[in-house]
Amino acid sequence: xxxxxxLPRAQETxxxxxxxxxLGISGCxxxxxxxxxxxxxNGIQPIFDRSCVECHNQALANGGIQVQDYQNLMSSxxxxxxxxxxxxxxxxxxxxxxxxxxxxxxxxxxRNRPPLAQESIxxxxxxxxxxxxxx
Numbered sequence: 001x002x003x004x005x006x007l008p009r010a011q012e013t014x015x016x017x018x019x020x021x022x023l024g025i026s027g028c029x030x031x032x033x034x035x036x037x038x039x040x041x042n043g044i045q046p047i048f049d050r051s052c053v054e055c056h057n058q059a060l061a062n063g064g065i066q067v068q069d070y071q072n073l074m075s076s077x078x079x080x081x082x083x084x085x086x087x088x089x090x091x092x093x094x095x096x097x098x099x100x101x102x103x104x105x106x107x108x109x110x111r112n113r114p115p116l117a118q119e120s121i122x123x124x125x126x127x128x129x130x131x132x133x134x135x
Contacts, residue, residue: 038127039135042092047120051110070134088132091125100124
């Protein structure tokens with residue numbers, strides 16, 4: 001096969017990936033979903049109750065994190081970084097979003113359990129981006 005035929009096809013493929021990433025179709029962008037107006041009480045707390053509160057509660061508080069209610073969640077500081085785990089309005093700067101969305105098995109939460117469903121990850125990301133409100 002001639003190089004002239006291969007090169008345009010490779011360029012098309014690269015441009016397609018760049019275009020998809022720019023649109024946020026990479027699966028990592030909570031703003032690329034149809035999820036909106038997320039309620040902490042009805043959308044976020046049930047996720048934490050199912051998947052997180054067993055290890056991140058008042059009695060255990062693994063990593064200094066408590067997710068049993070809004071006040072404890074928002075006042076949780078990462079023992080690793082000394083920073084709040086949520087930056088209201090910016091999921092990508094939030095430690096919480098980072099550890100639930102990472103592909104790194106050694107950092108991902110919940111630890112030693114299946115990862116959260118992508119819809120749950122997106123819901124948490126959108127809630128954070130919407131201001132992480134107590135609603």
